[in-house]
Amino acid sequence: MLVPLELAQLSPMLSELSSHDLEVAETLIGVVRFLLIFVAARTLAEVLVRFQLPTILGELLAGVIIGASGLHLLVPPETQAHLSDSFSQLIGGLASIPPDAIPEIYNETFPSLQAVATLGLYALLFLTGLESELDELVAVGGQAFTVAVAGVVLPFAIGTAGLMAIFHVDLIPAVFAGASMTATSIGITASVFGELGYLKTREGQIVIGAAVLDDILGIVILAVVVSVAAGGTFSMAPILKLVVAAIVFVVAAIGLSRTAAPAFDWLIDKLKAPGEVLVASFVILTLSCFAATAIGLEAALGAFAAGLILSGSKHNHAIQQAVLPIVTLFATIFFVLVGAGMDLSVINPLDPASRSALVVAGFLLVIAILGKIAAGWAFVSKQPTNRLVVGLGMMPRGEVGLIFLGLGTSAGLLSPSLEAAILVMVIGTTFLAPVLLRLVLGGNTPDGGDKVDDSVAADPVGLV
Structure with missing residues (x-):
């Protein structure tokens, strides 16, 4: 589901990075997003089902908590919310690229998740x-x-x-x-x-x-x-x-x-x-x-x-x-x-x-x-x-x-x-x-x- 970014279409900051580093960052972002979604959603679903509430409510709440209204770990580009600095630093450190470059990669790859x-x-x-x-x-x-x-x-x-x-x-x-x-x-x-x-x-x-x-x-x-x-x-x-x-x-x-x-x-x-x-x-x-x-x-x-x-x-x-x-x-x-x-x-x-x-x-x-x-x-x-x-x-x-x-x-x-x-x-x-x-x-x-x-x-x- 991950589509490699085209270097020619990137900003000057990202175009200076190697294609390998970009691919690593893109993969890490995709994996962490899926991990956040499923862990948060299933955790809240397990809590709500014990109160006899629909599990879909837990999934919506999970999105609110990790999304634009909460921790800013899952931020759709259209919300104009800023991605969490800790998320950028984590991915940047693992991929050996500047954390400032992570938000752009994040936004470019978000359509694949959608x-x-x-x-x-x-x-x-x-x-x-x-x-x-x-x-x-x-x-x-x-x-x-x-x-x-x-x-x-x-x-x-x-x-x-x-x-x-x-x-x-x-x-x-x-x-x-x-x-x-x-x-x-x-x-x-x-x-x-x-x-x-x-x-x-x-x-x-x-x-x-x-x-x-x-x-x-x-x-x-x-x-x-x-x-x-x-x-x-x-x-x-x-x-x-x-x-x-x-x-x-x-x-x-x-x-x-x-x-x-x-x-x-x-x-x-x-x-x-x-x-x-x-x-x-x-x-x-x-x-x-x-x-x-x-x-x-x-x-x-x-x-x-x-x-x-x-x-x-x-x-x-x-x-x-x-x-x-x-x-x-x-x-x-x-x-x-x-x-x-x-x-x-x-x-x-x-x-x-x-x-x-x-x-x-x-x-x-x-x-x-x-x-x-x-x-x-x-x-x-x-x-x-x-x-x-x-x-x-x-x-x-x-x-x-x-x-x-x-x-x-x-x-x-x-x-x-x-x-x-x-x-x-x-x-x-x-x-x-x-x-x-x-x-x-x-x-x-x-x-x-x-x-x-x-x-x-x-x-x-x-x-x-």
């Missing part, structure tokens, strides 16, 4: 699609749609109007902040529901379906806002094209689960080389992500769709067993990086400059929570459904919120205080959702919950 984390996210979403009860997902399609629409409209409308009326924020920044509250982190939601044994329940399927639709609607809104803010002309044609593409893509995935899965099974039965199930599954995953990206959708949606396509395979259990170790390793990296990217210094109440941001943040956090919880009551159902669980499942913004925040920052749409407020909203919903779901659901797996084979049911998403 690529591994992205693989973990896609594998998790792929596994979520595999574990989805397709008939149930289709059966709750109407409920998922109404939950998704309510979960987008309520926080978007109330948040935007409140920022303009109460805090006198300009139209474009207010609309963007409102749009940043629309999405739901399907990765975090799927992980929590999987741990609690609710992924295959009616509530779990409604939330998963609504989370997919939320991301689509949120991306459409943000694309419009960024385009308008950049001086582009507003046109309905591209927006309608994107919406239609998303609908066709999901419907096609459901249809392929009936037709493509048997062909996949036939191919697997013909292959004899070891690892055929995993390799063939990841070919489908890659093709689905490529197709989603090619038509302007998120690759994450393609990963989930790939799982749906293979959910009808007779090799479903074998695929889950093959994918679980990848999820266990790489999804951990993803969630730790989410925590590491959260800079809590922007909400220091002792800093006078942070107080105005805290007030706005409190407003956004309340609207973000209540808007999603209210969405749990936005559908009609003749069957008993825990609507509070549905609402809480829609709450976490997680990596999706951070992506939207990064988009607004790079486009120059947000003031520092509004950036901080959105960050607090993302952090608050991400950490509160797993805790509140655990409190509401308790530790008992429901009737009709996740009832796959024991080896998988004990750890549905491979994160315990």
Whole structure:
């Protein structure tokens, strides 16, 4: 996963170093980062699981502790936080290069770690699609749609109007902040529901379906806002094209689960080389992500769709067993990086400059929570459904919120205080959702919950 740095592209300081020294430093940085991630994540996961809290919370906390808000040992370049001097001195001493050169090497090699984390996210979403009860997902399609629409409209409308009326924020920044509250982190939601044994329940399927639709609607809104803010002309044609593409893509995935899965099974039965199930599954995953990206959708949606396509395979259990170790390793990296990217210094109440941001943040956090919880009551159902669980499942913004925040920052749409407020909203919903779901659901797996084979049911998403 480590890519040797090109000497011609480096700064004068690094270009004076030998390629061997650079390679040693790059390798040491990569090894130490992985060591920090896994030791911190598993230590906190072991602590939290003894308090019957989701292990994903431990992974997020591990990222906060070793990341931009804590020890500065795992610092994503986009946070603008400084790498720990002790880290630089350690690597510099071992690699026999100046410690001042370490931060640049660190930043140049960080994309390789993010690529591994992205693989973990896609594998998790792929596994979520595999574990989805397709008939149930289709059966709750109407409920998922109404939950998704309510979960987008309520926080978007109330948040935007409140920022303009109460805090006198300009139209474009207010609309963007409102749009940043629309999405739901399907990765975090799927992980929590999987741990609690609710992924295959009616509530779990409604939330998963609504989370997919939320991301689509949120991306459409943000694309419009960024385009308008950049001086582009507003046109309905591209927006309608994107919406239609998303609908066709999901419907096609459901249809392929009936037709493509048997062909996949036939191919697997013909292959004899070891690892055929995993390799063939990841070919489908890659093709689905490529197709989603090619038509302007998120690759994450393609990963989930790939799982749906293979959910009808007779090799479903074998695929889950093959994918679980990848999820266990790489999804951990993803969630730790989410925590590491959260800079809590922007909400220091002792800093006078942070107080105005805290007030706005409190407003956004309340609207973000209540808007999603209210969405749990936005559908009609003749069957008993825990609507509070549905609402809480829609709450976490997680990596999706951070992506939207990064988009607004790079486009120059947000003031520092509004950036901080959105960050607090993302952090608050991400950490509160797993805790509140655990409190509401308790530790008992429901009737009709996740009832796959024991080896998988004990750890549905491979994160315990």
